[in-house]
Amino acid sequence: MRLSLMYGAVAAITTVAFAFIAYYTVMDELQNNLDASLLRAGNGLLAVVQREHTQQNRPLQPVKQRRRDSPDNVFEFLQRSSLREFVGPIPVTDDVFEQPPDPVWSAVYEHVLLNASSFLLQVRSAKGDIVWKSDNLLTDSLPSLRSLLPTGKGDSNRVWSWFEQDGIRYRIVVIGSSIAEVATAYPVGEIDLILVRLFKLVQWGFPVTIVVSMFIGWLLARRALKPVDRVVRSARRITAENLSERLPVPPANDEIGRLVETLNSMIARLQQSFEQVRQFTSDASHELKTPLAIMMGELEVALRNKNVGVEARAILTSCLEEVERLTHVVQGLLELSRAESGQVVIEKVPVDFSVMIADVADVIERLATRKQITLHVAIQPDLIVTGDALRLRQAVLNIVENAVKYTPAGGTVHITLLAEFNDVILRVSDTGIGIPESKLPFIFDRFYRVDQARSQDVSGTGLGLSIVRWIVDEHHGRIQVESTEGKGTTFSMVLPRTV
Numbered sequence: 001m002r003l004s005l006m007y008g009a010v011a012a013i014t015t016v017a018f019a020f021i022a023y024y025t026v027m028d029e030l031q032n033n034l035d036a037s038l039l040r041a042g043n044g045l046l047a048v049v050q051r052e053h054t055q056q057n058r059p060l061q062p063v064k065q066r067r068r069d070s071p072d073n074v075f076e077f078l079q080r081s082s083l084r085e086f087v088g089p090i091p092v093t094d095d096v097f098e099q100p101p102d103p104v105w106s107a108v109y110e111h112v113l114l115n116a117s118s119f120l121l122q123v124r125s126a127k128g129d130i131v132w133k134s135d136n137l138l139t140d141s142l143p144s145l146r147s148l149l150p151t152g153k154g155d156s157n158r159v160w161s162w163f164e165q166d167g168i169r170y171r172i173v174v175i176g177s178s179i180a181e182v183a184t185a186y187p188v189g190e191i192d193l194i195l196v197r198l199f200k201l202v203q204w205g206f207p208v209t210i211v212v213s214m215f216i217g218w219l220l221a222r223r224a225l226k227p228v229d230r231v232v233r234s235a236r237r238i239t240a241e242n243l244s245e246r247l248p249v250p251p252a253n254d255e256i257g258r259l260v261e262t263l264n265s266m267i268a269r270l271q272q273s274f275e276q277v278r279q280f281t282s283d284a285s286h287e288l289k290t291p292l293a294i295m296m297g298e299l300e301v302a303l304r305n306k307n308v309g310v311e312a313r314a315i316l317t318s319c320l321e322e323v324e325r326l327t328h329v330v331q332g333l334l335e336l337s338r339a340e341s342g343q344v345v346i347e348k349v350p351v352d353f354s355v356m357i358a359d360v361a362d363v364i365e366r367l368a369t370r371k372q373i374t375l376h377v378a379i380q381p382d383l384i385v386t387g388d389a390l391r392l393r394q395a396v397l398n399i400v401e402n403a404v405k406y407t408p409a410g411g412t413v414h415i416t417l418l419a420e421f422n423d424v425i426l427r428v429s430d431t432g433i434g435i436p437e438s439k440l441p442f443i444f445d446r447f448y449r450v451d452q453a454r455s456q457d458v459s460g461t462g463l464g465l466s467i468v469r470w471i472v473d474e475h476h477g478r479i480q481v482e483s484t485e486g487k488g489t490t491f492s493m494v495l496p497r498t499v
Contacts, residue, residue: 003225007217008210015209019202026198030191031171035160038173041119042184049123049180120170120185126178140165142183145174162188227256235263243271292327299323329463346474347388350498353424354383356393357417364400364413372409379417383424384498387475395471398464399428399491406489407432424497429490435483443481444469 121134122142130141143163145156152161158175163185169192172185227250234247246264250257299320302308308316361377368375385392403413411431418425435443444465472479475495483489 001218003221004214004218007221008214011213011217012206012210015206019206023195023198023202027191027195030194034171034186034188034191035173038119038160038171038184038186039158039175041121042173042175042182045121045123045184046175046177046180046182049182050177053179118186120172120183122183124181124183126180128181131180142172142185143174144183145176145181148172148174227260231256231260231263238267243267243274288326288330292323292330296320296323296327346391348386349389350384351387351389351392352382353385353392353426353495354379354381354417356389357396357415357426360393360396360400361415363397364404367401368404368413371404371407373404373407374412375404376412376414378415380419383417383419385424385475385495386498387495388471391471392475395468395493396426398468399426399493402464403428403430403432403489403491406430419497422497422499424495426493426495427490428493429488431488434485434487434489435481436485437483440481440483444479 118136119134120137120142121132122130122137123132124144125131128144128146133141143161145159148159148161148163149156152159152174154160156176158173160171160173163170163172168187168189170185171188172183174181174183227248230250231247234245238245238247246267247260249260249264299316302316303313303320357379358377361375361379365375400413400415407413407430413431414427414429416427416429469479472493472495477493477495480492480494481489482492
């Protein structure tokens with residue numbers, strides 16, 4: 001989505017810049033073309049006037065001082081009845097006498113001059129009097145060169161400007177000379193209409209372009225990142241228990257493919273390291289098991305000897321306790337190593353979980369009584385789960401024992417078993433010392449002890465909850481813990497119910 005938004009932003013900026021440049025380029029090009037056309041028409045008309053003036057060698061007279069039938073009418077050649085014979089090859093540049101004639105423009109000019117329905121043409125004398133104007137001007141007149149100089153663009157011989165007449169906006173070019181002043185104007189409504197259409201096209205095309213670009217960007221990004229998504233999903237499934245799996249390698253030999261191959265190589269190295277650690281733990285536990293059993297036996301024999309003094313007996317008793325603790329640690333490590341390597345087989349048979357919890361509660365009740373802890377048990381009958389009865393009993397007994405161990409005298413432990421939907425839920429709550437919130441994510445790690453007070457006051461190996469989690473995972477369940485420091489802890493074991 002972020003890539004799509006980036007595509008949309010880039011497309012928006014590009015579209016706005018392109019539209020801005022295109023709009024002003026078109027506007028400038030249309031205006032320049034119109035100015036060139038007006039200049040050509042003005043130069044052509046001025047060339048005709050200058051040629052006629054040169055041939056007749058008479059000053060130009062205002063329109064009101066001349067008559068069509070007067071032989072002295074020097075502008076008779078501008079009348080439509082006789083204009084054609086005076087329109088010949090007209091120069092199209094500023095220097096109308098030095099440049100060769102342009103036959104093409106002469107034909108265009110002749111058409112414009114004889115059909116002046118759009119162009120407004122006007123000729124003034126050197127004194128500023130109007131001596132001729134095109135029929136479409138009617139009673140109106142065009143501005144003079146002098147009136148346009150303050151606001152127009154140009155110099156004293158030629159000025160471009162805008163003016164409005166009868167609600168219509170015109171572009172005008174006025175060209176002056178020592179003989180006459182020619183003004184040529186054209187309505188810019190067509191140009192304005194073209195620009196309005198262009199603006200509306202941009203206005204409607206902009207959101208469409210953005211939406212289409214974002215959609216295409218989303219499709220491209222989705223297609224490009226689809227292999228990454230598959231790799232992510234596969235990587236989430238890989239844990240320490242299934243390091244034999246590998247990430248799917250995309251068919252294309254691109255950056256993602258090389259990244260996946262690198263990650264697969266890393267997973268292979270991790271798998272090898274894990275297997276070495278598991279093998280070492282299993283071998284070490286197996287090798288330590290026999291010497292510890294021998295030491296335990298010899299210590300027990302020594303303690304049965306009546307000739308052992310009181311001080312020596314105390315030392316031997318302490319050593320025996322430590323050897324027993326080490327034996328439990330080694331046994332737990334050996335069990336976890338075999339479980340992780342797949343050597344432990346979990347039986348899957350129907351188990352009456354209600355009866356099992358009741359048996360565990362009877363066993364724990366004696367321990368709770370010795371510690372002056374009240375035990376409350378609420379068990380919903382006939383709850384069946386599928387699994388290994390021995391392993392499930394081991395997990396439940398570990399959780400309940402921990403609740404009693406970490407609850408001070410006078411406290412309470414609640415054991416509740418119930419069914420919710422398709423699950424069987426065992427909740428074990430206590431009013432013990434609790435677990436800090438920052439420590440909760442680590443309590444299922446091997447040898448993890450919450451604090452020194454727990455380690456000193458309560459015996460344990462630090463492997464019990466690790467074994468519990470492995471048992472629950474093997475039964476496709478989950479275990480959760482909630483705790484408030486100083487108030488107590490609640491463990492919830494959730495297992496699939498067998499109907």
